[in-house]
Amino acid sequence: MRRRGGGMTVLARRGPTVLGGLWGAVRPHAVRLVLAGTAGVAAELCGLGLVAAAAWLIARAAQQPTMAALSLAIVAVRGFALAKGVLRYLERLAGHDVALRALAELRGRVFDALAARGPAARGRTGGAAGLRGGDALTRLVADVEAVQDLLLRCVLPAVAAVVCAVAGVAVCAAAVPSSAPVLAAGLAVAGGVLPWVAWTAGARAAAAVAAQRRELAVRALDVLDGAGELAVFGAADRFGARAVRAARRLERAERAGTRVAGAVAAAGLAVQGATAVGVAWQATRSGADQVQVAVVALTALVAVEAVLPLPTAAQRLREVLAAARRVAAVLAAPPPSPRATAAAKVPPGPLSVELLGVTVAFDPLAGAPDTEPAGAAGLDGAAGGGVALDGVDVRVERGRRVAIVGASGAGKSTLLAAVTGDVTPVAGTVQLAGRDLAAHAEQDVRAAVRGLTQDAHVFAGTVRANLLMARPDATMRQLEAAARRARFLEVVRELPDGWDTRVGEGGVGLSGGQRQRLLLARALLADPPVLVLDEPTEGLDPVTADAITRDLLTWPGGGTLLLVTHRLAALGDADEVLVLDRGRVVQRGRHDDLLTRPGPYRDMWDAERLTT
């Protein structure tokens, strides 16, 4: 359950769990952290001692005592001044050292946590972690980086401030006891009230800035990505003006945030001055001499100064905690579906695939499969409301070639994702070669069930390397055979450097159809025991598409084939056609038989014939 709310109480409730998740990364460097903290505290104390000793020295010197009476104070001033510089340097050195080490450790842990979840956590269909690619990257880079500020800008300054404040009160209490409560009150305002104001008011300002930043990003992307269409429709000026208005709103929000920070900083200085004056006044009233008054007044100045960074730390803490919470969520997420300790061996050759009452539900907002059991998730059993597959029962015998068709959004890709293990059903099981997917080692399943998904990627490199990654030991003959079947060989021959032509980022641009044929050739070269192909002929002309589909369905040898397609014309050779509608198998059989019966398949067939 997610709870909204601001204020320090929220930090108190959530802090331990969030910080607990991060402590693991800092713990190996705890000694360095303690060293940094000690050096920081000692530097602040030296600053305090320096001012107290200097104040005493100046005030006492005005009374023209003997040199011997001043010598100890002179040495103390020199000693404190030198030590303060050295200790401050040590604190910076050790603090940054521990922060960077913890950062590297944390980044490694987040990476391991993401990697342990496998592609399911990052792919198109999301996964148990529910992270999309961009989100995963943000957590790995920006969020982890923000967490280092927790040490450098929040924890270390806070520790130094508290110790310095206590020491300041102790010095005042020793010099003029009645001045100590005045200093304590000033410290409470500067170190308690002002950080709370910064935390509360800063949150509102930060939320406004974040909202306006998002708004500007959306507007700017509209203008940049849609520049062509906007020019055609004569709407470029209108959209440009909207982006400019969003930029102005962001500027106003940022100024408001800066005003808050400025006001808090000014209030801090005012409190510092007022505390010093108040302490001096109280000391004078209680009959202290000139030297004592000077010592307590300057001590108060330094003690309050030590807590002045706290409001800024509170503001930063709010941002850092949000990042820390996201990082902790990655670290604390439960491991992927449990695998059997003694994984069953995947047999060689074509494999049977069976779905038994498989239901897959997506959280419509998060874009990740819901992993709650069906009852707990409140499913009503009907498709819709995030249910992509609804109790699907299908058995595909080994070596069979099955086509899966249906309207857009019917659940075809989700069915393939369930078979590859990229989504975890909320109910039912998927079996490979008669055993649950979970009974096999994950890498064995990935090696046995693969092919072409909708978000397959062309990598930056040569055409040859792009294909060989599916089967590094493939011979030239195998390479050419796969390319020929995918109608990609003719494309290779036209390319400037043939197989050695560079494609992908920074390479030769491939058309949508050429890219699709490359990806299909790669899938065919892999030749896995279960080949899953999601719309392999998308973007190709109908004649080529049908020829490829016919080849896929009739080619001798090869593994079990699950083929998602929108074209029905070439499905006469499929062993079976499954018709999906809103997550359910509503028809199944051979192409010719299905055409003899009224139903969705014949409707789709009629529609296809009309359009071609």
Ligand SMILES: Nc1ncnc2c1ncn2[C@@H]1O[C@H](COP(=O)(O)OP(=O)(O)OP(=O)(O)O)[C@@H](O)[C@H]1O
């Ligand atoms: N990552 C996701 N997050 C949320 N909902 C999803 C996600 N992936 C699929 N869905 C939903 O699941 C349902 C089935 O989607 P799926 O991609 O399986 O359909 P499809 O039949 O392959 O469609 P198409 O032919 O358009 O590719 C749709 O309602 C879709 O919105």
